[in-house]
Structure formats: structure tokens, C-alpha cells
Amino acid sequence: MTNAHPWFTQAVAELADPQNQRVWSIIVSLFGDMAQERGAKISGGALGRIIEPMGIKPEAIRVALHRLRKDGWIESDRVGRVSMHFLTEYGRTQSARVTPRIYARDPAPDTPLHLLIAEDGTGTRLLEDILLSHDYTPIGRNTALGPGAPPVDQDELLILEVTTRSVPRWVHEKLFPPDLRAACRSLHEAVRHVSQGRPASWEPTPCQIATLRTLIVHRWRRVVLRLPDLPDRFCPPDWTGPACRAQVFRLLDQLPRPLPEDLNQD
């Protein structure tokens, strides 16, 4: 690591999430990206080679792995002196659930939308329950927009299929709050800058690729999973999401996903 290319060191600094360097969350991003398949295992040594260049101490990695085991995300085997870590079935399910959204190269096509309206007062609780378990975007205390076919088993909600005519500023602000816009803008700039500066002479190890991929996926995940599942016209005019998405996948394509066995032998 001490011999890392200066561009790599610089890229790691630029891609690190200024808001969230929680180690357990970074490990989740790492496994989701490079060891999501059943049977895929990452050695303790590889984890260190991938994560320590982010400025994270071995002790912090151990603590995070402990927590992830306790929460049922990760299991660990020991083969001789080598620890091998892998996602549990629960961890794989959780990971698989968000993978399509994280890795979608194009935003979802405009599907039909429907709106749920709950009764003022008593209906608020009912709507909250639905929001917890489905892909709805709350618009107000008693209204929520969702994609696709409306539910058929709900007889306490007014259900309307809708076509959007006009989206006011307060809806943009509500769905894309300032911190989300800032996170997207700064990621876009970081990824673009890192892409542009990459020297032709750089010959990365699989773990260096993994470090950069993990940082990119981790940070993009924290943007894309907050986006409402709604058509473009719900985005504010200054929304940089599509440009950021394009840039993220351009850089990931330049850093082809290494195989677990290459990481473990690095």
C-alpha cells in the first residue's frame, strides 16, 4: 500500500464518502459487489488489502465483521490460519433485494403510477404500514404514489391510477432534499475527476480494483436507494442523477469486477 500509485491514493481519497465511512456498511457493499453468489468467500487478508487503503484500521474491520456475524449477515470459516468470510442466506437475500436498483444502468422506464389516499386522521396509520412494506413514495400525510398495478386487497383507501400533469417545487424539495442533491453532485464530480485523471501507466492489483469499486458502489448505493421510484418529471430541474449514474457505470466498466479467488491470492 505504501507503494501505491499516487493516482490510486488520490482516487481513494476522492471516492471516500464524506458522510459515511461505517465499516460494516462498506463490507456489505463489498460483498454485494464482488461476493454475492452462493459459495463466494473473501479471505480476511483480502478484506484488509481492499479496505485498509481507505484509511480503516484492521481492528475496525474485525469489529465490523463481529457485528455483521451477530446480525446474521456474514459467516466466517477458518481454513488453517486463514479466515474466510461469506454472506449468509439472509445476507444474500438482503443484498439481492437492492442489487437491481443499485446496478440499473438506466433509470426505470416510466411505468403507470397509482396514488393511495387514506382518510384524514385515522387513515394515516394505515398508510404508514403500507409505506413500510412497499415501494411507495409519500407525498403528504395521507397520500402516497407507487409504480405499477394498484393493490386489489385494500378497501380502506381511495385508489387512483394517475398521469402526472404538473409537479410543483415543494414536491421536488420533499423527494430530493438538499443533502441528497449534494451527495449526488459531489459523487458525480468525484467520479468524473477520478476517471479523467487515470494514468495509462497504472497497473492495478485485483484488490486495488476492489477498493475503488467498493468505494464507488458504496457511495452510489447511498444515493440510488434514496431515490423515489417515480418518473423523471418528479426530479428537480437541477438534478444530476442521470449524469452521475452514467459516470458511475463508465468508471465501474473501466474497473472490471475481480473474482473472489483473485482477491484472495493477491
Added chain:
Amino acid sequence: MTNAHPWFTQAVAELADPQNQRVWSIIVSLFGDMAQERGAKISGGALGRIIEPMGIKPEAIRVALHRLRKDGWIESDRVGRVSMHFLTEYGRTQSARVTPRIYARDPAPDTPLHLLIAEDGTGTRLLEDILLSHDYTPIGRNTALGPGAPPVDQDELLILEVTTRSVPRWVHEKLFPPDLRAACRSLHEAVRHVSQGRPASWEPTPCQIATLRTLIVHRWRRVVLRLPDLPDRFCPPDWTGPACRAQVFRLLDQLPRPLPEDLNQD
């Protein structure tokens, strides 16, 4: 009047609105039905012959006319010893505004609907202003449904074109409260009973026809103008509106509208 046919006396009693016998409002219904055209005038004598059989005293008619003049609805001329009353331009405009809804024989065909959603909190006031001046039906504190094309000059509302999928009980109850359902049901029964009992031998005067028409129109007006301008599926299952409407117009057709000059010479 003392010689009125017993069926007529009975019909007047059955058609009288149990909730509202405000004389000024009855006079408004009368002019709207039989003297809405510019130049149409009703004599004081005719007003008495039409309204007094409802059990309303001449003094109450004078007080009501005074109020309607003061409010700018009615003007009065005196030709010799005869007072002639007629709608002002303002009165005609007010009357003409609701005439299409009162006299529509078929409920409005299902037009496209749109929904306005205001921001929680601050948007409530904005929506209230719009409700005052347009044909919107409030669904909740921050949502209102309206027929036809959505407004184009509103940039503070989320505007959605909608197709109704499912209407819950609380929406039925909100749009068709118990007193409205009861008023519609009792009018339906009264009109049906009056229609069925009409003897072939009854030969009405124009003013007797006018008495019955006024009672019917007055009471129907107080039902139909409260109905939301929404498709059938927003009506509760026990809603008697369409049957009542049909019965009202069947009876009105049997009591052809007299001309003002026939009323005045009666």
C-alpha cells in the same frame, strides 16, 4: 284554495320540504323555474296564489320579497294597483348558473378527472381558495378532485390526471353524508307517491301547477346542488339519486311549465 282538490292539498303537504321552507329560497326556486327569462314578470297576486297554498302567510311573502330586493335578486314595478316582480340581472345570472345542474335529466357523463394535491400544512389554505371558486370536491385536507381539464396556471399544486380504481366507504360517507341520503330518499318517495295518486279528474289551474313545480324544484335543488361532480363509482351503493332524478322529471313533465302571463291572469 279552500276548494282545492283533496289530492292537490295532499300533494302540497307531501312535497313540502321538511327541512327548509324559507320563503325567500322558495321564491328563488319559483322565479328560476318559471320566470328566469329577461322580461318575465310575476304579479304579487300570482305569487300569493302559488305560495300561500304551501301554508305560507302573505306577510311572510312580503318580508321575503323585501329581503330579495335588498339583496339585489328581485326588482318590483307597480302598474296601477298591481305589483310586478322580476329577477334583476344579478338574480338571473345566479339562477342561470345553477340551472344546468338542476335541470339535467341525465347525470353528467363520466369526464376525465384530475386531482390537486397541496403541500401539507401551508398548502391547505391555497386549496381552500381554489375550492371556493371551482367545481372541486375535497377528499382530504390537502386533496381535491375535479372534472375536466386540469388547471394550467397552478405551480404550487401537484396535479394528476386520474382514473378511479377503488372507492372506500369513508369516501362515500364523506361525499354523501346521511342527511343528504335521507333528503334524496324522502324526496324520491314523496314524488313517487304524489305521481301515483294523481286522479284523472284533477284539472289544475296554472297557479296550482306552479305550486307543485315550485315545491318539486325547490326540494330537488337542495339535493342536486350538494352532489359532487364525480362519476357514479363515487356514489354509495344505497344511493337513490338516479331513481329520484328520474321520478322528479317524470312528475315535472306531467306538470308543464305555465307561462308568466297565465299565472298572472289566473
